[in-house]
Amino acid sequence: MSELLMSMEYDQNGRSQALDIALASNFFSSVSSYPLTSPSPFVLSFKDLTYSVKIKNMFNPLPCCGSSDGDGMEMNTKILLNGISGEAKEGEMMAVLGASGSGKSTLIDALANRIAKESLHGSITLNGEVLESSLHKVISAYVMQDDLLFPMLTVEETLMFSAEFRLPRSLSKKKKQARVQALIDQLGLRNAATTVIGDEGHRGVSGGERRRVSIGIDIIHDPIILFLDEPTSGLDSTSAYMVVKVLQRVAKSGSIVIMSIHQPTMESKGNPKPNHKKH
Numbered sequence: 001m002s003e004l005l006m007s008m009e010y011d012q013n014g015r016s017q018a019l020d021i022a023l024a025s026n027f028f029s030s031v032s033s034y035p036l037t038s039p040s041p042f043v044l045s046f047k048d049l050t051y052s053v054k055i056k057n058m059f060n061p062l063p064c065c066g067s068s069d070g071d072g073m074e075m076n077t078k079i080l081l082n083g084i085s086g087e088a089k090e091g092e093m094m095a096v097l098g099a100s101g102s103g104k105s106t107l108i109d110a111l112a113n114r115i116a117k118e119s120l121h122g123s124i125t126l127n128g129e130v131l132e133s134s135l136h137k138v139i140s141a142y143v144m145q146d147d148l149l150f151p152m153l154t155v156e157e158t159l160m161f162s163a164e165f166r167l168p169r170s171l172s173k174k175k176k177q178a179r180v181q182a183l184i185d186q187l188g189l190r191n192a193a194t195t196v197i198g199d200e201g202h203r204g205v206s207g208g209e210r211r212r213v214s215i216g217i218d219i220i221h222d223p224i225i226l227f228l229d230e231p232t233s234g235l236d237s238t239s240a241y242m243v244v245k246v247l248q249r250v251a252k253s254g255s256i257v258i259m260s261i262h263q264p265t266m267e268s269k270g271n272p273k274p275n276h277k278k279h
């Protein structure tokens, strides 16, 4: 599904803040050979990614690729990724587009190191070096579709909670608070900073604001690579647009942003909603 990949480039606007934090806090001491001092931009490359799973086929075993599990049940191989290659650069947003079931989430999971290595074939490199799991955890972040947030905390408190967990212990509280305040502005959440997250029983932030808080939690350490699985799903077009603007800002600030998009829309200032024929 390489034809599904779409890349949008934005001006590069300086280096990841978290890289400075990470370097200052010796996050990378265990991977000293890693080329983090190499010149910008960071480039994530993936080549010939192939991933398949074994599925039980009780009714219609395929003679071509069948085998048997321990119980004698016929097993077939289902190919989810078939030789996918691509490249994403610092300062860019890469959107993976495709129909439901085409493998968008599987590709994002593969790139985000969320698939067992033994079943994934091909190579994933950052600036030409194989991306090891230990480094992956430090330099990347993954924003899930479901927002798991504490309903009684405010936006500010939620991000501060994440800062306490994700930023180095050696970083002073003042610096963590400064990072949270900068992030609130980056996420366009200034007006909602002191609003509680809320839930079904308590009114809180809007759906779009909630999604931006979820993104904020995962980018508090300013990751070099940010993965998002359908960050705009379930949002109205204005909220979805604001989420994409935030991600654009994240990319511009020196990250690689890779996301899956389920329902891309042509709507924007330059592309008005098309007129549909009335039946």
Ligand SMILES: Nc1ncnc2c1ncn2[C@@H]1O[C@H](COP(=O)(O)OP(=O)(O)OP(=O)(O)O)[C@@H](O)[C@H]1O
Binding pocket: 053, 055, 078, 080, 098, 099, 100, 101, 102, 103, 104, 105, 106, 107, 260, 262
């Ligand atoms: N562990 C698995 N075993 C068997 N099939 C799987 C497994 N994981 C995913 N699939 C199948 O692989 C295909 C791709 O799934 P994936 O979730 O990547 O699609 P998607 O493009 O993200 O879909 P959606 O837009 O609906 O979320 C689907 O047909 C799914 O049912």
